[in-house]
């Protein structure tokens with residue numbers, strides 16, 4: 001699974017977004033350690049705050065399907081932004097919780113722009129699992 005393929009999966013997932021309020025559709029594709037893909041899209045809500053971003057949808061789906069935290073290989077995210085889409089702060093925190101710190105996060109837009117970061121690079125100075133679990 002190369003980067004371009006993972007981005008294509010994220011773009012396909014974006015088609016399933018439920019975004020009637022913002023009309024801003026986002027897709028994600030999470031690659032697991034066995035080469036499996038877990039799709040995510042944003043799912044909005046009339047009360048707004050229950051909205052789930054594409055990134056968290058894919059991560060929560062994969063965990064619910066039995067994958068262990070820290071075993072994922074990469075995530076791609078795609079949205080119709082000027083530059084490569086950037087995950088929100090809540091998703092950065094959830095990525096830090098459920099993925100290895102050095103896991104690649106591939107950010108794309110519809111024009112083919114791509115940016116790459118690691119999970120830990122997206123949330124410098126984070127309060128994370130180590131602060132509670134390793135005493």
Ligand SMILES: O=c1ccn([C@H]2C[C@H](O)[C@@H](CO)O2)c(=O)[nH]1
Nearest residue numbers: 022024026042053054086087088
């Ligand atoms: O990285 C992002 C940024 C935004 N959204 C969603 C949340 C909301 O439904 C809409 C507008 O913020 O886009 C995502 O899913 N992922």
Ligand SMILES: [Zn+2]
Nearest residue numbers: 053088090091
């Ligand atoms: Zn988010």
